[in-house]
Amino acid sequence: MMKSESKFTLMGLPVWIFAILSAIILAATYLKVLPKGMIGAFALMMVLGTVLNLIGNKTPIIKDYLGGGPIVIIFASAALVTYKVLPKEAVENVTTFMKAGGFLNFYIAALITGSILGMNRKLLIKASVRYLPAIIGGVIVSLLLVGITGALIGYGAKEAILFIGVPIVGGGMGAGAVPLSKIFGTGMGKTPAEMLSIMVPAVAMGNALSIVVGGLLDRLGKIKPSLTGNGALMIDSSKVVVEEKEEEEKIEFKKLGIGIFMAVAFYTLGTILHKYVPSIHSYAWMILSVAAVKIMGIMPRKYEKAAHQWFQFVMTNFTAVLLVGIGVAYTNLSQVISAFSIQYVILVAVTVIGVAIGSGVVGRLVGFYPIEASITAGLCMANMGGTGDVAVLSASKRMKLMPFAQISSRIGGAFILILASILLKLI
Structure with missing residues (x-):
């Protein structure tokens, strides 16, 4: 026994x-x-x-x-x-x-704070300035492909871009589909509810396919090791000078308590900043705040390690728990099933695959591993925000890329709202 x-x-x-x-x-x-x-x-x-x-x-x-x-x-x-x-x-x-109860926020706060503070400072600076081009590349390729495919299969290029492509890459439901329904409803003379009934199945199905593609990309990385950094985003990360020698971290109960406190404090700071600049999501403010502290080097390393230990504890023990909550509270299986038609599935698939390919190609050009760029700058634009980020990164086994996933969902989502307003006037 x-x-x-x-x-x-x-x-x-x-x-x-x-x-x-x-x-x-x-x-x-x-x-x-x-x-x-x-x-x-x-x-x-x-x-x-x-x-x-x-x-x-x-x-x-x-x-x-x-x-x-x-x-x-x-x-x-x-x-x-x-x-x-x-x-x-x-x-x-x-x-x-x-x-x-805020368990999703509690989980993401731990991941953002611990993963950013646990990163190498120079690596964070170098990666951040290259990330936006990878997002933009993915969005452009995705919308072009879904527009062309929509025209070829009789759905309509404009309809495919506005009603399927843009909602999928829009940063999820609350920060994406809901404001998009208001923007498009105003421009087209329809109610937001009417627009949502068209967009929600696309967002839900896009999220599902993003999770599947995330798993497939992890498999591709095992077949073609040259395409992946196995969780490292930048190809030249090994060349970044390490600022200090890191001793092996011992798990300490007091450090875990410090890590919890830092995570909830930075999350609270994000909500304060969101109150005064509501156009930027509180998660985005949180990322910017933690990144600023890390880049300026004002946090003593022992406290950064405490936040990193808490992040590792949460990721190891709570990920499966959280995924159940995502399935129960955020995933409407009926909406996904009701949207199934050959045309619709093709267009959603083209959108998700397009954003992954575009981000992977552009990401490689700016010095990222293609698979990690496809997952973070691509699939994390095509999923349902915070919940989708957790699911995609879990499926692809790259949870430590959460800060970049959140940049895609939050800052990238804000970029899509601006782009949607421009596209509506153009097409």
């Missing part, structure tokens, strides 16, 4: 212990006595995330080509809601925990 336990565990526990604890949580769920709030939501999400992650990582084809665990967690969780397998009370509890 000891030998078998050492070979296979779930959440670090022997299977029989995990099974007993999970049975308690599932029994409470279906007896409708699961504790409300964080405790109940966290418990159920841990069980589902662990089991679904195992299924995804062990299933042939899915594990090799479609992203493995992350994609199974998201869509299986969404299916449990759509087909009413989970009790309504459990779904509401998880949704509240993710949205009103």
Whole structure:
């Protein structure tokens, strides 16, 4: 028994212990006595995330080509809601925990703060100035391809660009499709609700395909190692002079507490700045604030390490939990299914593939690894903002690129709103 336990565990526990604890949580769920709030939501999400992650990582084809665990967690969780397998009370509890409870923001705050402060300072400076061209390259190629394809298959070039291409690369739902529906509705004499009914399926399906393509790009990187930095964005990152020798970090409980405090403080700073400059999303302000602190070198290194340790703890232990929440609270499986038609699927696929190709090519020209550029500057423009960033980076196994993914979703999303206004006048 000891030998078998050492070979296979779930959440670090022997299977029989995990099974007993999970049975308690599932029994409470279906007896409708699961504790409300964080405790109940966290418990159920841990069980589902662990089991679904195992299924995804062990299933042939899915594990090799479609992203493995992350994609199974998201869509299986969404299916449990759509087909009413989970009790309504459990779904509401998880949704509240993710949205009103702010668990998504809590997770992303840890990733942004820790990953930026944990980066090499010179590398951050060099990478940032090259990133915008990769975003723009991806958007241009994507919209050109979807317009040409729309004209060729009878959907219409203008309709394909405005109603499918632009919403997909627009930074998600709240920061993308919703304001775009107002911009297009005003320009076309339609209500935002009418525009949203056209755009939402494109955004949802684009997000789904972005996750799949992220998994495929990870697979491509294994076949063609020259195309990837295995999580490093810049090709010449190995040439960047290291500012100081890093000793191996010891996990310290006090450092984890410091890391939590720094993450929530920087997130709060982002919300303050967003209040006075609302045109820039609070996540974008947070990225700019943390990056400014890192670039200026004003944070003592030991505190940067504390933030980095907390980021690693959250990424290691909470990612599967969060993906369940994304599936339950943010993924509407009915919208994705209802949008399926040959024309629509082709146009969404062309948009997602186009943005990945464009960003990869331009990214290579400015000194990035093509696969990492395609994932961050490309797919993270085509997904559903913060939730999509987590899903795409999980599927491609490149979670440490979260700061660049957030630049795509937030700053890139703001760029798309400006571009949409111009396109509407032109076409």
